[in-house]
Amino acid sequence: MMQNQIHLWAFLQGIGFFPTGWKHKRAKPEGVFHMDYYARVAQLAEQGRFDAIVFGDQLQSRGAGGRAPERLAMPTLDPVSLLTAMAAVTRHIGLVATVSTTYNTPEMLAERFGTMERITGGRSGWNIVTTAHPDTAPNFGATELPPKDARYRNAVEVVARACELWAAMDREGPELPQGRPVLVQAGQSPDGRDFAARTAEAIFCPAASIEAGVDFRTDLRSRVTSVGRNPDGVRIMPGLSCVLCGTEEEARAEHTAILDLAxxxxxxxxxxxxxxxxxxxxxxxxxxxxxxxxxxxxxxxxxxxxxxxxxxxxxxxxxxxxxxxMRHPRGHNVFIGTPEQMADMMIEWRDAGACDGFTLQPSYMPGGLEDFVGQVVPILQARGRLRTDYPGTTLRETLGLPAREAVTA
Amino acid sequence: MTRPFILSASVAEPAFAVPDHARAVLQAAEAAGFDLLMLGRSGERPFDAQVLVAWAAPMTTTLGVVATVPASKAHPFHVARALSAVDFLATGRTGWSVVPEGAPDGMAEDMIGAARALWDGWGSDTLILDKESGRYLDASKVKASNYKGAYFKVAGPVNAMRPPLGHPLLVIDGDDPIAIDDADIALVSDGTAAPQATKRLIKVGADADAAMLAERFESREIDGAHFTLNDALSELPQIGARLAALLAPRPAGNLRARLGLPIPSTASNQPGGAVIPEIA
Known part of the structure; x- marks a missing residue:
């Protein structure tokens, strides 16, 4: 095992990190409706030896006040479907879908992810969310979202029940290669962090600075330890967007140009x-x-x-x-500079204990992912910080976790 | 156009959830000239077929892939989204078949009504994707469906586009008590009353006689055959070989164009599927 290896996840929902991203000259906004696009970006991420591709999700259409926005890229298609199709055209990369515990039953979740786990040959992951947008409730026959503490209490029960159902599915066969999907979480609040500490094998978070990353990871590792789990079995993966150019000056100009598209x-x-x-x-x-x-x-x-x-x-x-x-969508770190500088920054964060790796959020698609894989990945590999091949076939093997583990939720 | 003899089959082997086996079955179905492969069937659904049709989309080029959807263990918001995504990935080659699976009376019909309303919340020509003007879509074409059924109340709009087919093909198994009279395809058994549908496929076993099927097709009693398979890998090529004479070339286009199945006028508020603008 390489020392301080950097894990990479690719957050590829929609057409890029910036709301203006779809208007960029290298963006292909029509791509999100075509299989060719998903095959291309999945194979790129695999070429870059990413652990996994993750898609976020919402269960409501955009539209404040009942009016659909004309200028924002939407809608977003169902992540389980997109990721499962991407599995058919890749061999190693993990596929992590965001799915709500509030608006699915344990039976629905177990069946959906159990099938995904089998057909992907053990590359499935579940980003567990409780759904926070108030417009979601009326799509499921309710008038209001349950309060946050009730959503988290329910999530604990739903995950535990789903795990029982996966164990039963695995016994009946065909086997679930990892026993169950890898469990992922992104909660920021104390409730969310405690849930993640008990449940998750990988955690996303925004971290705008190296200090924020160290604080979050230190806090999470201590919460993981306090519930009797091994903190080295949990990957902390803050979000990271980037604008890359040959010089820092060009990158700043490009960043300004992207923002000026708005x-x-x-x-x-x-x-x-x-x-x-x-x-x-x-x-x-x-x-x-x-x-x-x-x-x-x-x-x-x-x-x-x-x-x-x-x-x-x-x-x-x-x-x-x-x-x-709009300059700092969702509080994530945006790196602006050269590929060498970006590799330096990533290594610095990793060595400082600010993360186990990064969830890359390309600024626009597919150009942002092409630039990172073509320009930053070879540097990280040359410095011995990023694998040049996959260690096995399942997502758990890719993450460096034991092949199978029972849930402790 | 020549009236097509529609060749359909269902697989419900648990092994279809395992990639090597599923890949071989899909290749066999396409090679044998099947129009539709239904994943699961009423009473036998050992996997989540909505997941498997997504995986099948890039594995196939002409085959229509039909997901069985349990009325009692699914929600129309999720179903409408998943099938929309798969229909884009498969460029208009998807279908769905709602199976009651222990659901109370009326729930399957409610599932169908709710999903149709969600797909109809998006106009065929909603997307603009114009970088110059900055208009991604035409907001006047996106509408909340406010569907209210006995079991499902779904406000919408769904966070998914209208599918390329408009609606995925709706396949009803005539042996299931579902009161829908405008399905695209009904699977019918001899001697039972068949639900109203645009096309009728007779349900047969793998050894069905080709001459009998040809005769009933010519007399317009049926529009094709639906085979219930037990051992898909060996049965698909045999059926294809026996029925080869019945299978005329299909016109180009999506599954509705290939099989002569326009969206029933009672099923949707618009006749077409989603159009994705070409970007220069």
Whole structure:
């Protein structure tokens, strides 16, 4: 085993990390509706010796205030279907689907992932989410989401029951090559972190700086230890986006160019989605309409107030606030520079204990993934930090975990 | 166009969930000229067929892949999304067959109604994908279905596009008590009342007589045959060889075009499937 090996996951949902990504000249927004695109990007990730491809998911269509946004890439297709099709055209890469414990029964989950586990030859993973968007409930006959603590209590029971069902499926045959899918989690709150510590074999998180990464990983490893699990059996994989060019100056210019693909309308559309409140009728040069937003948003008012009140107090116009909001989508680290600098940064984070690897979120697709695999992967391999071949065939083997393990949830 | 003799079969072997076996069965079905391969059947569904049709999509080029969907162990929001994705991956070659699997009366019909409403929430021409103007889609073509059935209440819009087929082919097994009179295909047994559907396939065993099938097809009593397989790998080539004379070349296009199955006018609010704009 290489010392301080860097694990790589590819987060490939949609058409890239930036809301403007689909407009980039190298982006292929039509690709997400074609098998050729999924075959190409899955094979690229496998060529780059990534552990796994992961797709996020939502169970609601975009559309604040009942109006579908015209300028954002949507819809997103079902991740289990896309990943299972990608398995048919690859041999090693793991396939991790985000699926909700709130809007699936344990029986549905066990059947779906059990079949995926068999047909992928042991490359399946489940990113366990409890679903947080308020627009989801009416798609499942409910008026409101259950509160967060109830969702997490339910998730613990659902995962435990699904694991029992997988054990039964495995006994009946055909065998489940890993016993069950690899369990993955991304919760940030104390409830989410405790659940992850008891359950997950890999964890995503946003970490905007190396210090934030060290804090998160140290906290998670201590929670894992306190529930009697081995912290070395859990991979911490913060998100990482990037803009790569031959010089740092060119990369900065390219990053600016990507952000400049957003006009006011797109930026306000994205802000509307993020705040769950239609702002498209407001003047981009006017004040941030704080009272209207707080009255209309479907999200918890306190969370929304925290993100908009500081800007409003400074008198930032709505359009400018929206454009700034889009610079750091979802709080992940965005690396801007040369491939050599990026490899240095990744090694520094790994050696500092800020992560076990990274969940790459290409800024646009497929160009962002092509650049990383073509330019950064060979450097990491030459420095002995990234495998040049897969150690086995299952995702657990790829992650360096024991071949089979019972759940401790 | 020449009226096609539709050749269909169902596999329900647990081994179909294992890649080497599934690959061989899919290749055998395509080589034998089958139009439809149904994964699972009523009472025998040893896998999640919605997952396996996704895997089958890039493994096949002409075969229609039909997922059995249990009314009692699925939700129309998930089903509509999964089948939409698979229909894109398979470029318009998917079908579905709702099986009651212990569901209360009316639940299978409710599943069908809800999924159809979700697919109809997206217009065929919703996507624009114009980088210059920045318009990704035409918002006026996306609508909440607000479907309210006895079992399923689904607001929508679904977070999935209308499929290339518009709706995947709906296959109803006539031996299941499902009150749907506008399915695309009904599988019928001799001597039983058949549900209304655009096409009727007679359910037969692997040793069915080719001359008998040809005669009933010519008399327009049936539109093809559905074989219930027990050992798919050996039976598929034998059936293909015996029925080769009945199988005329198919026109190009998606599964509806190949088999002469336009969306029934009562089933959808629009006649076509999703169109993906070409980007220069």
């Amino acid at each position: 006009d006011d309308a797109l930026a306000i559309e994205y802000l509307s989605e993020s705040l769950c409140c239609d702002l498209t009728g407001f003047d981009p040069l006017g004040q941030i309409p704080v009272d209207e937003i707080l009255a209309k948003t479907l999200l918890p008012q306190g969370d929304v107030a925290r993100s908009i009140v500081p800007g409003a107090e400074k008198g930032t116009p709505l359009g400018e606030f929206a454009a700034n909001f």
